[in-house]
Amino acid sequence: MRVRKKPWAAQYIKDHADQIVTDPETQLGHWQDRFPSEQPLQVEIGIGKGQFIVEMARQHPDINFLGIEIQESVIATALRKLVESGLANVQLVETDGANVDTLFAPAEVDQLFLNFSDPWPKKRHAKRRLTSPNFLSHYQNVLKKNGRIQFKTDNRGLFEYSLMSFNHFGLEFDRVWLDLHNSDGNVGNVQTEYEEKFSSKGPIYELIAHFK
Template identity: 50%
Template sequence: MRVRHKPWARGKLEKHSDIVIPSPRYYNGEWGEVFHREAPLCVEIGTGKGKFIIGMAKKRPDANFIGIELNESIIVSALEKCLEAGATNVRLINEDARGLTDFFAEDEVDDLYLNFCDPWPKKRHEKRRLTYSAFLAQYEYVLKSHGVIHFKTDNQGLFEYSLESFSQYGFLLRNISLDLQHARDAKDNVMTEYEEKFTDKGQRIYRCEAVCSD
């Protein structure tokens, strides 16, 4: 999907540095200071325009949420949603998620959300998939014991690959759904912008949870 460039986005992000954290590495292991409280820490990689993370923040006011998004013309929409909702338990990071272990300390994160990431279907691009083993190593490092990766996609091939990748790495799989919108717990599902579009078109949504076994 082509993203419209917003030249004013950088200025707005900098204006709201209390929400879009400018130096996330500084808070590695100390995110409670940013939120002014200690609470379960939940991280979404590729937060997009913010519909999901704001929805989750409303659903779980007891938790602290951090959304990571590289594109400033996209994350500015998440900022706007955050301001509109008055979501005090949401912070944003405008950085590449490949620096995850720079932002978070070992055993610091309770829940990690991967929603509709790029499937990179060609075999030569396998290492770019967010469920490739090198990424799983980072997730395992920042997740607490029994921390959970929540994974959703509309791509069957990526889903099958990810189930195998999670399993081979040693994560325990649970709550696997091949058609999330018709699952028993569908009413509790918080949708992303993409998910709404896919669902309206009648496309299947695949979901699983991978639990850190350490």
């Protein structure tokens, strides 16, 4: 989907460099320096307008959060939301989340969130899916031992593919929900903007897994 360019975005990002990173390669192995205190580090790849990552930070002040998004206009909206929140335990990163293994040192991350990623439905594009084996190997490199991946989608095909991909890669499932919003797993569930808008049209699928 094409995102409308926001003329104010670039300057707004520049004006709030204390809360957003545009040169992530300089932070490799030192992400904790961006926060007031060292705490478990959890990362969302593809934050959209930032509702999920900001609310997670609000509910979990004992965790540091990083939100990654490549589109300037989108992350600028998330940044505005962050600035207005006044939260200190969340930082944003303007970059391609597909390069996650180049952004973090080995075992630097405690948990990854993949929320409503592009399903890339055509078979020839399977390698682009963020739950494909290639990406799982990157996640394994940056996650700590027993570090978890939490994945949500409304796309049944992508969910089925992801179940098989995780299983074949050797991950251990902590929980799997076929209809998250009508299950016990919905207690404490923090929704994304997309999730709020489209959950009435069908079930939300979720799985949480970790590398053995």
